Amino acid sequence: MKPFKIRDITIDPPVILSPMAGVTDYTFRRLIKRRGGVGLVVSEFISVEGLTRHNPKSKRQMRFDEEERPFAVQIFGGRPERMAMGAEMAQEVGADILDVNCGCPAPKVVKNGGGSGLLREPALLETILKEIKKSITIPLTLKLRTGYSDASINVVDVAKMAEQCGVEHIQVHGRTREQGYKGLANWEIIRRVKEAVTVPVSGNGDITTIKYGMDRWRESGVDGILIGRGAMQNPWIFRQFADVLAGRQPYQPDLQEKKDVLLEFFSMCREEMPELVSLGKMKQLAGQFTKGLVGGAQFRQTLYHSHSADEILDNITTYFETLSNRETFGDGVVEADTDPVTDSCDSGMALPACDAGSSAAVA
């Protein structure tokens, strides 16, 4: 388990913030990057139809900061010429890597031939990859699911084809399109992909603890891992991995830091977005972040019913004061870790209403 390279770009540590539409925007990526230990960040998936028609939202989604490097832009679509144009635009804005989404299960995306729909059409995917290769010089990478359904698991063949097309890093989320986010990711299939190609392979699915991640990593032999939902629950998870890889005790943030990270996020959101959107973003992060914390359920209820920035700030202060005084808050029990409710890559998280729009327009 050591750093790996995508051409001349070193992924160190080999732990990647997995792209999440409506989540891994400019603000969230920098929040996570600043906690340390992130080897690569990826944009939300960006529609090439929007990009190439100069949709301001799609263009805004390519925005990044130098502190985020190495930075990958992920695009999706089903038309080779549009994909090539979108890839070129990502290179022009200075992305280090161009990633193609071949995993999104959202019906709207699949219907238009993009996302996991491409798993059913390997010939079209091959054309897309070849067209993109002609239009960019930065490395091309691919994010795949294991197949369209249990009856058509084809990720090993698709990965081999992609390698022949010049793809330089293959990332596999170990679920099929049909599976959505149900059950557990199949890391055995990820291992088979790793054995079948010579380019680096990274595995993805369900990593929310260091132990689970290390176990899957060892068993599958992958070069890197991607963490998605786990980053919202624990923004320090990357740093903790880096610590363990370097033989140190994993970093443990104290309550003050936990409070501060929420406040930092809120303040970053308020600088970037209209008030209503930043309230939604805050509810989204806090909702995931307080899973498993004492009284988290009641805190989330209070937060979801907050209608202004002041109310949110007051609620955060009260919640953390209560925790630090060791008083019982709400139900007074530590919640069991449960899977966040998810069903698609663009609208899966149980997002507060005012936030759902931020990703829906992409798909």
Ligand SMILES: Cc1cc2nc3c(=O)[nH]c(=O)nc-3n(C[C@H](O)[C@H](O)[C@H](O)COP(=O)(O)O)c2cc1C
């Ligand atoms: C809300 C949400 C949005 C997502 N959006 C994307 C996306 O834009 N592109 C992509 O390749 N995967 C997307 N995914 C899939 C994740 O990158 C990742 O593959 C999946 O969540 C499994 O990893 P995890 O268990 O670490 O979360 C999304 C997942 C979620 C929950």
